[in-house]
Amino acid sequence: xxxxxxxxxxxxxxxxxxxxxxxxxxxxxxxxxxxxxxxxxxxxxxxxxxxxxxxxxxxxxxxxxxx
Amino acid sequence: xxxxxxxxxxxxxxxxxxxxxxxxxxxxxxxxxxxxxxxxxxxxxxxxxxxxxxxxxxxxxxxxxxxxxxxxxxxxxxxxxxxxxxxxxxxxxxxxxxxxxxxxxxxxxxxxxxxxxxxxxxxxxxxxxxxxxxxxxxxxxxxxxxxxxxxxxxxxxxxxxxxxxxxxxxxxxxxxxxxxxxxxxxxxxxxxxxxxxxxxxxxxxxxxxxxxxxxxxxxxxxxxxxxxxxxxxxxxxxxxxxxxxxxxxxxxxxxxxxxxxxxxxxxxxxxxxxxxxxxxxxxxxxxxxxxxxxxxxxxxxxxxxxxxxxxxxxxxxxxxxxxxxxxxxxxxxxxxxxxxxxxxxxxxxxxxxxxxxxxxxxxxxxxxxxxxxxxxxxxxxxxxxxxxxxxxxxxxxxxxxxxxxxxxxxxxxxxxxxxxxxxxxxxxxxxxxxxxxxxxxxxxxxxxxxxxxxxxxxxxxxxxxxxxxxxxxxxxxxxxxxxxxxxxxxxxxxxxxxxxxxxxxxxxxxxxxxxxxxxxxxxxxxxxxxxxxxxxxxxxxxxxx
Numbered sequence: 001x002x003x004x005x006x007x008x009x010x011x012x013x014x015x016x017x018x019x020x021x022x023x024x025x026x027x028x029x030x031x032x033x034x035x036x037x038x039x040x041x042x043x044x045x046x047x048x049x050x051x052x053x054x055x056x057x058x059x060x061x062x063x064x065x066x067x
Numbered sequence: 068x069x070x071x072x073x074x075x076x077x078x079x080x081x082x083x084x085x086x087x088x089x090x091x092x093x094x095x096x097x098x099x100x101x102x103x104x105x106x107x108x109x110x111x112x113x114x115x116x117x118x119x120x121x122x123x124x125x126x127x128x129x130x131x132x133x134x135x136x137x138x139x140x141x142x143x144x145x146x147x148x149x150x151x152x153x154x155x156x157x158x159x160x161x162x163x164x165x166x167x168x169x170x171x172x173x174x175x176x177x178x179x180x181x182x183x184x185x186x187x188x189x190x191x192x193x194x195x196x197x198x199x200x201x202x203x204x205x206x207x208x209x210x211x212x213x214x215x216x217x218x219x220x221x222x223x224x225x226x227x228x229x230x231x232x233x234x235x236x237x238x239x240x241x242x243x244x245x246x247x248x249x250x251x252x253x254x255x256x257x258x259x260x261x262x263x264x265x266x267x268x269x270x271x272x273x274x275x276x277x278x279x280x281x282x283x284x285x286x287x288x289x290x291x292x293x294x295x296x297x298x299x300x301x302x303x304x305x306x307x308x309x310x311x312x313x314x315x316x317x318x319x320x321x322x323x324x325x326x327x328x329x330x331x332x333x334x335x336x337x338x339x340x341x342x343x344x345x346x347x348x349x350x351x352x353x354x355x356x357x358x359x360x361x362x363x364x365x366x367x368x369x370x371x372x373x374x375x376x377x378x379x380x381x382x383x384x385x386x387x388x389x390x391x392x393x394x395x396x397x398x399x400x401x402x403x404x405x406x407x408x409x410x411x412x413x414x415x416x417x418x419x420x421x422x423x424x425x426x427x428x429x430x431x432x433x434x435x436x437x438x439x440x441x442x443x444x445x446x447x448x449x450x451x452x453x454x455x456x457x458x459x460x461x462x463x464x465x466x467x468x469x470x471x472x473x474x475x476x477x478x479x480x481x482x483x484x485x486x487x488x489x490x491x492x493x494x495x496x497x498x499x500x501x502x503x504x505x506x507x508x509x510x511x512x513x514x515x516x517x518x519x520x521x522x523x524x525x526x527x528x529x530x531x532x533x534x535x536x537x538x539x540x541x542x543x544x545x546x547x548x549x550x551x552x553x554x555x556x557x558x559x560x561x562x563x564x565x566x567x568x569x570x571x572x573x574x575x576x577x578x579x580x581x582x583x584x585x586x587x588x589x590x591x592x593x594x595x596x597x598x599x600x601x602x603x604x605x606x607x608x609x610x611x612x
Contacts, residue, residue: 030300
C-alpha cells in the first residue's frame, strides 16, 4: 500500500467514525425525545441530553489533531 | 501568492512550491473522470459542484413556488373582504408558504453553497461522503412533491401553521400526514447533509489549515451542522408523536386523552429557535467573506467572530420559551427566557461591530455582492432590533401573533438570509461559471429588491402595532392603506427576482471571462483555482503554511 492510499484509507476511517458518532447523536435525539415523553420521566430526557453531549465531545476528541 | 491567505494569517503554497509533483487538476479534464453527460450526470452525480448546483436550482424553484403562495396571500390582503381565495385555502397557503420557504428554499440554498464552497475553501477534492451527498439531495424532490400535492387531497393541505400546533394538527385531514412525511424526508436529508458537512470540515482540511485558520464561512457552517444534528431529530420526534396521536391512539399532545398540547409547543420551539440560527449563521459566514474582499482589508476580529458564532449557537438552545410568552408560564420562566433572548444581541452585536470595523478606513468598492452585504447589514439590524423589542415579555404578550412579528421575522429571514444568498451568488458566480455577471443588472436587482422589500415589510410594523393579527384573510377597514402598500411592494419584490434569474442565466451562458482570482481583494483557497474550477477541486491537497 502506498503512503498516499494509506493516508486516504486512514482519513476514510476517521471520517466514518466521525459520521457514525454524529449519526448516533441524531438518533439519540430522535429516539430520546419520544422515549422521554412516552415514559413521562424527566431523568430519561436529561439522560438523552447527557448522551448527546458526551457524543459531541467524542467527536471532538476522536477527530485528527490540527495538522 | 502570499496575499491569498492574508485574511486568516496563513500563506498558501501551490503544489510546485511544496515539492509535490502532481499539479492541481485544471478545468477541462472532466472526461478523465468518466463523468456521464446529460440527465444521467445530474441524476447520478456524486460531485460536490454538481450537487451544489442541484441544491441551488431546487431551492430557487421552491422560492418561486413559495413566492407565488406569498403573492396570492398578498393579493387577497390587498383590500378588506374576501377577494380571491376561501379562508381555509388562505390558511393552507400561509402554512405551506412557511414550510416551503424554511425547509424547501432557504435551507437547501445554504446547503448548495456549502456543497460548492466547502471543499474549495478547505482544500479538499470533494465532500467526505459523495454518494451520501447525492442521496441527501434526492430526498428533497419527493418531500417537495408531498407538500405541493397535499393541496389536492381531500381536506386540502395542512392549514394549521408551519408550527404544526395541536389540537388543530391532530384533527386535520390527510394533507397533514403528507406534511409530516415531508418534514421527515426533509429532516433526514438535512441531518445526512449536516453529518457530511461536519465530517468534511473536521477531516478533509488541507494540511496546515487549523480550525482557527478556517474561513468564517466554514466556521459558521460547522456550527450550523452541529445545530442541525442536535435539533432536527427533535422536530422529527415531535411530528412522529403527532403522527401516532393522529393514527395510533397515543395521547402525547391530545388533551382529550390526558396529553398536553403545550408540551408540543415546547418541543417544537426547542427545534424552532435554533432553526432560526440554522438559517442565519451561514448567511453571517457569507457576509464575513464578502465584506473583507470589497474593503480590501482582513476581517476585523476574526477570533471574536468565531466565538460570537459559537455563543449564538449555544444560547439559541435556551431561548425557545420567548415564542410562548402568551401561552402562559411562571414569571421566573418569563424572566429567564427574556434575559436569555436579550443575551443573543451581544454576540450578534459583536458581529455587526466587526463587519462595520472591517469596512472602516477600507478601500471600499460597491460591486453587487458588496451592495447586498451592506444591504444585509442595514435590514438585518432592523430585524435584530425588533427582535430585541419582542424579546421583552410584556411587549411580546401585546405583539404576539400580530403583523409586527411577521415584519420582524421577514426582516431577519428574507432580508437576512435571502440578501446574503444573493450576495453569495454574485460573489461566487464568476468562480462557478467562469463568466462575470452583468454588473448593471446586478445593481438593478439590488436596488429594486431593497426598495420593494422595505415597501412590503416596513408597513407591517405599523399594522402590527395597530393590532392587526396575522394569518387572517380579512381585516377591518382601518388597516387597508398599509396592506395595499405592502401588496404593491410584494409584487415588485417578486417580479424583481425574475431579473435575478435572467442575470444568473445570462452569466452561465455568456459574459466576460472571469480570472481565477475574480475579485482584487479576495482571499482564500478557492481563488487559487481557475474559474470555473476543475471537476475535483484539489486532487493534491494544498499546504497552508
